[in-house]
Amino acid sequence: MLFSALILFQILGKTLCNAASVRLVDGANVCSGRLEIFHNGIWKPVCASYWDLVDANVVCKELGCGIAEEAYTEDAKLSLPSACTSKVQCTGHESTIMDCHKDIWGTYWCSKYAGAICDSKIRLVDGIDSCSGRVEVLKDLIWGTVCDDGWDLSDAAVVCRQLGCGDVIDAKGGAYFGEGSAVIRLVNGNNYCAGRVEVHHKGIWGTVCDDGWGIQDAQVVCRELGCGILRQITYDAYFGKTFARIWMDNVNCLGTEAFLSTCNFKGWGEYYCLYGGRGGVICDSRM
Incomplete structure (x- = not known):
């Protein structure tokens, strides 16, 4: 009976806690801190079970914060709501943390919360997913493009590694993903x-x-x-x-x-x- 009730509660939790958006809070800026998921007017943390740099990198990219420098975790707080999910496991190619494999939505009590510290100085845009596209870097609060003079597989491999996107497949040039847009x-x-x-x-x-x-x-x-x-x-x-x-x-x-x-x-x-x-x-x- 208890097991059945738990399963029912977790199934209902999927409706009660299905994410509408994510954020990082209590960090130095919007690109660092504890991961929280929002639904029905409530922000909830995520348990840090299995949490690693690949998972954190998906969050950073989703928020437009570049790459993950650290898979941040912090001790759980009694003052915060229960966690929404746990055991998040991403491949690194997801466009949102919600696409990653994880426990079903419900109520979870954990000792540590998941988070991220991002380095928002490089990104890929206008590709088919978050691991392809035109390379852009942040300088003086403005995103700019990288000239393709001399651009090759070795350069592209560094970007792929920085973004947690695995091995490079191809290095494109000649505005393959379109020209940079207006500031x-x-x-x-x-x-x-x-x-x-x-x-x-x-x-x-x-x-x-x-x-x-x-x-x-x-x-x-x-x-x-x-x-x-x-x-x-x-x-x-x-x-x-x-x-x-x-x-x-x-x-x-x-x-x-x-x-x-x-x-x-x-x-x-x-x-x-x-x-x-x-x-x-x-x-x-x-x-």
């Missing part, structure tokens, strides 16, 4: 991960009209900037009025894009911004 930034917020959205096009910084501005658009911005998960979308003059030109209008992202500029929109400099509002975001920066 993006957030201004007038209280940190790098909050503010009015601005994009750099043809050497000029411009704004994004808030016509149709929605959650999926804002999520792409947070991910592109390596700022973790979206907390709030803003409209109008939430971050102050501006007379800067409007570069993008009617932005319509799927939510899976690596860059805001690769989402569907009206066209560079083409807009009909009825009320002059501007799109903005507040991401979970933990700064």
Whole structure:
């Protein structure tokens, strides 16, 4: 009877604790700390059983935080909710921690929680999964591309090893995964991960009209900037009025894009911004 009740409870737990998003908390920034999973208004930790660098690396990539420097763990706290799952085992090719093999959703009591300390200075974008794509590196808070002059298998092997993606298969050049996209930034917020959205096009910084501005658009911005998960979308003059030109209008992202500029929109400099509002975001920066 007890065994049957436990199985039933864990099956019900799958509904109660199926993840909607993940985050790293109580670290130095949004890219380090204890792993937590969110559902039905509750953030829950994950037991650290079998937790290793490969698992942590999937979390770092999912949050746009580059590669894992450490598979962080911390002692369990009575003040926190019970863990949502345990025995996470990833191959390293998953795009989200939810795709990794793990215990079924339920209530778990453990001695240590899983976490990660990420190094958000290198990433692969516009590939078929998190282990393929154009190489980009972070410099002065801006993601940039790597010139393919002299790019070969030896160079690519270093990237694969850094990202925990196994052996290199091929080293692509010639904009195989597309050219780098326009830079993006957030201004007038209280940190790098909050503010009015601005994009750099043809050497000029411009704004994004808030016509149709929605959650999926804002999520792409947070991910592109390596700022973790979206907390709030803003409209109008939430971050102050501006007379800067409007570069993008009617932005319509799927939510899976690596860059805001690769989402569907009206066209560079083409807009009909009825009320002059501007799109903005507040991401979970933990700064």
